[in-house]
Amino acid sequence: MRPAVSDLPDGLRPLTPEEAQTRRKRSLAIALTLGALVILFFVLTIAKLGPQVLQRPL
Amino acid sequence: MTSLSNSLTVDTKAASFAPAVGGEVRDFFALLKPRVMVLVIFTALVGMVVSHATVNPVIAAISLLMIAVGAGASGCLNMWWDADIDALMTRTAKRPIPDGRIRPDEALTFGIVLSVGSVLILGLASNWLAAGLLAFTIVFYAVIYSMWLKRATAQNIVIGGAAGALPPVVGQAAVTGHVGIESLILFAIIFIWTPPHFWALALVKSGEYARAGIPMMPNVAGPDSTRRQIVWYTLLLAPLGLAPVVFGFGGWLYALVGVLGGLGMLASSVQVFRQRQGEPERKAAMGLFAFSILYLFLLFSALLAEQGLGLYRAVLA
Numbered sequence: 001m002r003p004a005v006s007d008l009p010d011g012l013r014p015l016t017p018e019e020a021q022t023r024r025k026r027s028l029a030i031a032l033t034l035g036a037l038v039i040l041f042f043v044l045t046i047a048k049l050g051p052q053v054l055q056r057p058l
Numbered sequence: 059m060t061s062l063s064n065s066l067t068v069d070t071k072a073a074s075f076a077p078a079v080g081g082e083v084r085d086f087f088a089l090l091k092p093r094v095m096v097l098v099i100f101t102a103l104v105g106m107v108v109s110h111a112t113v114n115p116v117i118a119a120i121s122l123l124m125i126a127v128g129a130g131a132s133g134c135l136n137m138w139w140d141a142d143i144d145a146l147m148t149r150t151a152k153r154p155i156p157d158g159r160i161r162p163d164e165a166l167t168f169g170i171v172l173s174v175g176s177v178l179i180l181g182l183a184s185n186w187l188a189a190g191l192l193a194f195t196i197v198f199y200a201v202i203y204s205m206w207l208k209r210a211t212a213q214n215i216v217i218g219g220a221a222g223a224l225p226p227v228v229g230q231a232a233v234t235g236h237v238g239i240e241s242l243i244l245f246a247i248i249f250i251w252t253p254p255h256f257w258a259l260a261l262v263k264s265g266e267y268a269r270a271g272i273p274m275m276p277n278v279a280g281p282d283s284t285r286r287q288i289v290w291y292t293l294l295l296a297p298l299g300l301a302p303v304v305f306g307f308g309g310w311l312y313a314l315v316g317v318l319g320g321l322g323m324l325a326s327s328v329q330v331f332r333q334r335q336g337e338p339e340r341k342a343a344m345g346l347f348a349f350s351i352l353y354l355f356l357l358f359s360a361l362l363a364e365q366g367l368g369l370y371r372a373v374l375a
Contacts, residue, residue, distance in 0.1 A: 022080070022081075022082055023080075025082065025083050026080065026082075026083060029083045029086075040120060040179070043116055043120075044116070044117070044120055044179075044182065044183055047114050047116040047117050047120075048114075048117065048183075
């Protein structure tokens with residue numbers, strides 16, 4: 001729910017729809033980048049250590 | 059009072075202090091100088107291929123990606139530092155920072171995060187020699203070239219050209235763990251190619267560089283001296299372009315491209331030397347600028363075809 005202007009601290013204002021959309025796209029890009037990094041590190045680990053890395057005794 | 063969506067209003071004075079949302083995703087991508095990144099990927103890939111190393115393709119691909127990201131990061135830091143002079147030149151005024159689409163502090167943070175990230179991941183993926191070379195490339199371009207040489211000396215792009223010439227060296231180091239003669243020759247070719255390439259553009263854009271206070275060669279030594287130096291560098295470049303044949307990793311196809319391309323570069327530079335007035339002068343300079351890109355692309359493509367697709371046929375026994 002969008003807050004009323006009177007509830008906001010001095011100097012702040014609600015985002016315009018365009019700004020909110022820009023921020024949403026940036027958040028999505030950051031999320032995708034973080035997801036890609038997770039995949040990259042997983043693939044890199046398998047490539048460097050080999051599939052047997054998953055078969056070690058616990 | 060300023061009207062906002064959903065019937066909310068806010069005092070314009072307060073709004074002026076409101077935190078900006080920042081740039082769009084495509085603006086951040088533009089900060090990485092994508093066209094330069096493509097060139098870096100291409101030259102680094104050739105540096106890898108001519109090494110003939112046995113390497114896991116996944117690790118090679120991740121290394122190549124990190125070299126590209128590192129190059130993009132250095133481009134981002136360059137745009138952050140040069141935003142003031144970029145705003146003064148039509149060629150660069152529409153870049154995200156001078157155009158007001160991205161705040162300088164956002165670009166700085168983005169550049170530093172990508173720099174550190176790309177170096178660390180390259181080190182983890184391949185080896186720390188390659189990571190160190192990538193770090194050196196980023197620092198050389200962002201600090202030595204952008205912050206110092208570019209505004210201090212007419213030799214800016216001569217010395218700074220080392221940063222653009224390093225990707226094949228980083229590529230070879232990533233897949234072999236050492237720096238060999240092949241990548242050093244590719245480094246030398248790009249290094250000597252850089253002055254005639256950029257000075258051709260600087261001859262056409264000398265007015266803009268003067269307005270921005272950048273001491274490019276045509277503004278400092280004059281157009282005639284620049285034209286002479288373009289010819290001298292091209293005389294050096296044309297035979298140097300054939301060094302891969304002499305050292306045995308460039309075959310018949312490469313030799314053909316190297317000879318024809320070298321002659322084309324010499325002809326273009328002589329045209330620049332001869333045409334000194336009006337539209338023919340501009341055409342000759344832009345002709346050399348465009349042909350130099352084609353020349354480098356064809357040289358490296360020939361190496362890629364020979365070493366990567368098995369088209370190599372030795373010229374020298």
